[in-house]
Amino acid sequence: KAYTALTKVYTNCLGKIYERDIHQFLEDAKQQISGANSSTVGREEKLRNTNWGLLGIERDQWGVECDPSERLRFDHILEKVLAQLEPVCLSEQNFCVSFFQLDVLSPTTKNTQTTLDGLSVENRTELDAVLLPQKRIDKQVNDDVRKMMGDIFSCIEPELVNFINYHEKLDSIYCMYALVRFSQHVMSAQDTGSFLSMTFGSVLVQVKRNYDRYMQAQLRSIHEAKVNRKSKCGILPFVANFEEFANHAELIFKDTERRADLDKWYIKLVTAMFEVIPSVAADHHKTP
Numbered sequence: 186k187a188y189t190a191l192t193k194v195y196t197n198c199l200g201k202i203y204e205r206d207i208h209q210f211l212e213d214a215k216q217q218i219s220g221a222n223s224s225t226v227g228r229e230e231k232l233r234n235t236n237w238g239l240l241g242i243e244r245d246q247w248g249v250e251c252d253p254s255e256r257l258r259f260d261h262i263l264e265k266v267l268a269q270l271e272p273v274c275l276s277e278q279n280f281c282v283s284f285f286q287l288d289v290l291s292p293t294t295k296n297t298q299t300t301l302d303g304l305s306v307e308n309r310t311e312l313d314a315v316l317l318p319q320k321r322i323d324k325q326v327n328d329d330v331r332k333m334m335g336d337i338f339s340c341i342e343p344e345l346v347n348f349i350n351y352h353e354k355l356d357s358i359y360c361m362y363a364l365v366r367f368s369q370h371v372m373s374a375q376d377t378g379s380f381l382s383m384t385f386g387s388v389l390v391q392v393k394r395n396y397d398r399y400m401q402a403q404l405r406s407i408h409e410a411k412v413n414r415k416s417k418c419g420i421l422p423f424v425a426n427f428e429e430f431a432n433h434a435e436l437i438f439k440d441t442e443r444r445a446d447l448d449k450w451y452i453k454l455v456t457a458m459f460e461v462i463p464s465v466a467a468d469h470h471k472t473p
Contacts, residue, residue, distance in 0.1 A: 196336040241406030334380035
């Protein structure tokens with residue numbers, strides 16, 4: 186009972202401290218991205234719910250463009266945020282494992298493979314029967330560690346999701362940067378079952394949904410593209426805008442593990458363009 190009470194008090198107290206510090210950490214990151222002299226409220230009002238970057242809309246209707254240097258800062262700061270969270274979580278995890286003896290059920294280190302190599306088939310079967318419960322013990326230890334880390338760092342996932350969503354409201358293209366960065370950290374994790382790796386994985390799922398939603402909006406804008414019927418039909422907006430869109434995407438996805446996600450949407454977008462062009466041409470009563 187004393188052990189359980191101590192664990193509860195520790196996780197509650199540390200959880201509140203980390204919640205405060207991580208929230209402030211990400212608020213500071215926002216400020217670094219936007220610049221110390223910018224008005225956050227003003228930027229939100231200008232950029233929220235604009236049509237900037239939609240392929241099917243004329244460029245003069247896009248609204249206010251985000252500063253290109255700010256996009257680079259977002260990518261750079263996001264990488265720093267993820268990289269700096271890792272040692273904090275690992276250090277706390279190592280302390281908890283040691284102090285609360287979360288690994289007390291783990292066996293002493295021994296060369297099991299060498300032992301197995303020297304056994305007969307009959308003896309090896311007997312040893313396997315002994316080691317099998319140990320696998321369940323190790324799983325229990327890992328589950329206990331993840332549970333404690335989840336109680337202490339329960340704020341990380343929602344704070345990261347809010348951080349990403351905030352910037353995507355300002356500039357939807359940020360979802361591409363986030364998809365690449367989170368994928369890199371999830372795929373490079375040494376322990377894929379660790380608390381932080383699983384947390385990053387959960388955020389990555391949300392980021393991937395945002396990315397697909399953004400691409401779906403691009404696709405929808407192509408199908409809903411409007412052409413001025415009072416003037417001659419010229420180059421359609423989604424044709425003119427695609428080059429800039431592709432240039433941005435290529436810079437972000439170049440030599441990354443998520444390249445296939447971009448190529449998949451390229452096919453859908455270009456296919457939609459070839460479907461819509463004849464339709465627009467047939468509906469427009471003036472020739473180019």
